[in-house]
Amino acid sequence: MAKTIAEALLEASAALGNKPDHRRDAALLLGHVTGLSRSEVIAHPEALICNAQLTRLQAMTARRRQGHPMAYLIGTQAFWDLDFKVTPDTLIPRPETELLIEIILSQPDTGPKTVIDLGTGSGTIAVSLAAARPDWLVIATDASIEALRIAQQNGASFNNLIFVAGDWLTCFDGITVDIIVANPPYIDPLDPHLAALVFEPQSALVAQDSGYADLKAIIHQSTRLLTQNGYLLLEHGYTQQGTVLSEMRLAGYDPIAHCDLAGNPRAVIGHRKETL
Ligand SMILES: C[S@@+](CC[C@H](N)C(=O)[O-])C[C@H]1O[C@@H](n2cnc3c(N)ncnc32)[C@H](O)[C@@H]1O
Numbered sequence: 295m296a297k298t299i300a301e302a303l304l305e306a307s308a309a310l311g312n313k314p315d316h317r318r319d320a321a322l323l324l325g326h327v328t329g330l331s332r333s334e335v336i337a338h339p340e341a342l343i344c345n346a347q348l349t350r351l352q353a354m355t356a357r358r359r360q361g362h363p364m365a366y367l368i369g370t371q372a373f374w375d376l377d378f379k380v381t382p383d384t385l386i387p388r389p390e391t392e393l394l395i396e397i398i399l400s401q402p403d404t405g406p407k408t409v410i411d412l413g414t415g416s417g418t419i420a421v422s423l424a425a426a427r428p429d430w431l432v433i434a435t436d437a438s439i440e441a442l443r444i445a446q447q448n449g450a451s452f453n454n455l456i457f458v459a460g461d462w463l464t465c466f467d468g469i470t471v472d473i474i475v476a477n478p479p480y481i482d483p484l485d486p487h488l489a490a491l492v493f494e495p496q497s498a499l500v501a502q503d504s505g506y507a508d509l510k511a512i513i514h515q516s517t518r519l520l521t522q523n524g525y526l527l528l529e530h531g532y533t534q535q536g537t538v539l540s541e542m543r544l545a546g547y548d549p550i551a552h553c554d555l556a557g558n559p560r561a562v563i564g565h566r567k568e569t570l
Pocket residue numbers: 384385386387388391412413414415416417418419435436437438441460461462477478479497498499
């Protein structure tokens with residue numbers, strides 16, 4: 295028998311556990327299966343939803359109860375100014391990564407730039423920069439072809455954005471760029487927090503050498519490609535800033551540390567020294 299929006303919402307919310315977060319998730323899932331916005335769901339509690347939609351809602355609610363992230367269930371995640379398509383092939387963009395965009399956009403704007411976003415995932419950093427700076431050329435790269443396909447879809451409306459598959463910077467030769475930015479995998483394979491991240495690709499999260507292998511590889515590969523006034527910007531784990539600062543100094547950068555809005559050390563920007 296068909297149910298009203300209000301009945302379906304109550305049922306989904308109860309199935310999830312009935313806490314405020316569960317009610318919000320239930321409303322988002324209901325909006326996703328019906329195509330209604332959150333305000334439409336609230337404004338039309340008496341409207342009927344058909345059996346096919348109800349069955350889909352029940353299946354999604356069951357997956358949510360098993361721990362599947364909301365972003366994968368509804369297929370999108372907001373980041374900076376845009377909504378991004380995400381799938382289990384891509385990391386779910388995190389709000390703390392917006393710090394990288396803030397840092398880049400707050401640097402003195404001295405005209406067109408070429409940027410490489412390493413490990414672009416769903417394309418969040420590359421697409422946000424391409425949107426904010428139409429006169430820049432942004433190169434989005436990833437070792438995962440599946441992730442790169444999603445990034446391509448997210449960036450389809452920008453003509454200052456190109457996509458290249460490859461292992462960090464090893465696929466680039468004979469070019470120089472002004473900015474290299476990356477949110478690479480940096481979680482130690484033995485970190486107990488990984489147990490809560492089983493739905494996301496481990497290749498996007500975990501790095502060898504206690505989480506440092508990719509950060510170090512990028513730092514050491516980057517000097518070859520940066521222009522004289524160029525810079526490297528890296529996100530890292532909140533306990534890793536000291537090592538990232540020293541690795542950058544060793545590679546010949548003048549690094550500056552940054553914290554996220556919660557005050558956690560999360561990013562380092564390294565300006566090329568004159569002598570590099
Ligand atoms: C932490 S995710 C970041 C995704 C996205 N930039 C974001 O901030 O949401 C790291 C990304 O690096 C990619 N990656 C891992 N190893 C790589 C490698 N050797 N070369 C290029 N990309 C790699 C993963 O596929 C993943 O998309």
